[in-house]
Amino acid sequence: MKMLFDFFPVLLFFIVYKMVDIYAATAVLIAASAIQTVGHRLLKGSFEKTHVITFVLVAIFGGLTLFLQNELFIKWKPTAINWLFAIIFIGSHFIGNKTIIERMMGANISLPDPVWNKLNIAWALFFIFLGAVNIYVAFEFDTDTWVNFKLFGLMGLTFAFIVAQSLYLVPYLKEANASSDD
Known part of the structure; x- marks a missing residue:
């Protein structure tokens, strides 16, 4: 929901x-x-x-x-949001004792600190990538293509990234389950 x-x-x-x-x-x-x-x-x-x-x-x-x-201003908005989120994710490595991804997901799963750091960096790089791809589509294609990309492309890329993240986390979740079964 x-x-x-x-x-x-x-x-x-x-x-x-x-x-x-x-x-x-x-x-x-x-x-x-x-x-x-x-x-x-x-x-x-x-x-x-x-x-x-x-x-x-x-x-x-x-x-x-x-x-x-x-219309160029609204086309820049996804890039601005994604790059701002990237800055926040990168900044969280230097502010506080937990990365932003650990603050968001840490109550639900337990991971070693190096994994949290890699995950946080992966999200930052992903947001940078999304912003760059948005600029490319906004300037190289017509508005209709950009609107379709904004809905389906950005959502599809995000879904694919979340699936990849989940696959990356599977071994760590198995370790956590094995430890709790002992």
Whole structure:
């Protein structure tokens, strides 16, 4: 359910783009991101950091797109978000005693510190990659192709990365299960 809630602004953007245009889709994206951010606060009693970061960047880049009637700003938004997340993941190696990925997943699984560090670096590199691919598609293809890539390409790449991450973690999860069986 959480994934659907996190995904709905992008889905609405896609639908409105296909029905109207990039500017209407951008306005809907800004509104949907605001609803998502406030909705999480009302339902869970707190703001989710990723929603807040995304909403701020959507409001900035989307606002510039609407104000200047230039679609390039909204096309830069996925890159800005992904590169900001990469900076956060890299920065977490130097701030605090746990990486951001360990803070997010550490309550659910137990891994050795070197594995947490590799996983965190992998996510940072993945976010850098996503940002670069977004720029390539935004500047080398038409807007319709970019919108399709934004929905299906970025989601597909993320899903593939999560599967790869899961396969990487399997041996460590087996070790943890074997240790708990003793």
